[in-house]
Amino acid sequence: MTGTRTGRPRSEATRLAILEAAAALTTELGYDHVTIDAIASRAGAGKQTIYRWWSAKPMVVADAVIEGFLRLPALDLPDTGDLSADLKAWTTTSAAAMGDSRFLQVVRALVTAATGPEQDASRLYEHIMRPTYEPLLARLRRDQDAGLLSTAVSAESVADALLGTLLFRALARLPMPETMAGIIDALLAPTAAAGTDC
Amino acid sequence: MTGTRTGRPRSEATRLAILEAAAALTTELGYDHVTIDAIASRAGAGKQTIYRWWSAKPMVVADAVIEGFLRLPALDLPDTGDLSADLKAWTTTSAAAMGDSRFLQVVRALVTAATGPEQDASRLYEHIMRPTYEPLLARLRRDQDAGLLSTAVSAESVADALLGTLLFRALARLPMPETMAGIIDALLAPTAAAGTDC
DNA sequence: GACTATCGAGACCTTGCGTCTCGTAAGTGG
């Protein structure tokens, strides 16, 4: 059988310990202070064991994010049914997270990967951005279908504008809540305007 | 006089040579393959001369951008008077630039600097983001005053949404023109809608 | 029990950042 492999099998426990150590050290120290030696040491693993399975350091941390050891829960949109309120709560949470330097470190790592080789970038998009982007998009479409949100503006455009504004203001370190509330009202307004003014 | 300084004055030629070398190497090799040694070597300068005037490597590259050795002309908004057309042309130009890996390398350097120490980040914002952001904002306000753009949405929110969407889609490497056209139409629509429908 | 691939551990090499030193050059003030 081609699937049958001889020799000592790979230790799943060690693999998980490495990813967990990478995630923990990233949140504790920030991405650029994480070292392979530290990861190996905390995981109780040898350096070679890491390099046997991962090509380089960024891939280890990226995998830790992908496998869910490093979540970015701040980017999860709450769902109470009130879109405007949910978006504003989401904004507040995100703004708080963006003020945390450790969170920025992760964002930085992601941007680094995103501007790197096409292959890594798309892998990262699939595992990180899509899980954030798609639910937001789905929610917007759901509200459009329910008549709670105007269909004049495509859900995709609204999602882009929301995530984009968040990203932009985070990187520029500009205050968030007020402006985000403004853009939310603006994007959600058409329904109310069409309903009340006409 | 406090302004009078004794000793050998700083060499402007060397300063420019360093910035030029940093810019050239960044476009040639990509940001993370640029080394201080290489910059010093190409500039015909000593390493200490670099560290005497810059705190660290990202700041050298950032300064090269600031001083105009690494321009991002793609982010300049044209001004024909037709806001919608200008924004769409701007989008197309920006999209093309974002497809250039050298451009992405510069963006990466800027993000690295932006997520770094507060002081460096704000300096970068003042010199890079503001020159892009403020003219866009001014243009939007001008059109609002002229009645060409609805005042229902704040100019700041529109500017954020536009730059944010661009940034987001660039980093996620998603197609740009169609979606950007959608968001532009959406943000500019209120005037037309209010004028024609009501 | 032979074989094979992985394991932890750690020595080792290399790269690149940032510091330090040295002899020299370019200004200012006496």
Add this chain to the structure above:
DNA sequence: CCACTTACGAGACGCAAGGTCTCGATAGTC
């Protein structure tokens, strides 16, 4: 013209961290 002060190029140096190599042990398969 000469001290004084600061910048200059060059390069040695220390150090941290990425990544490779070796080694004896271990956990599976045949």
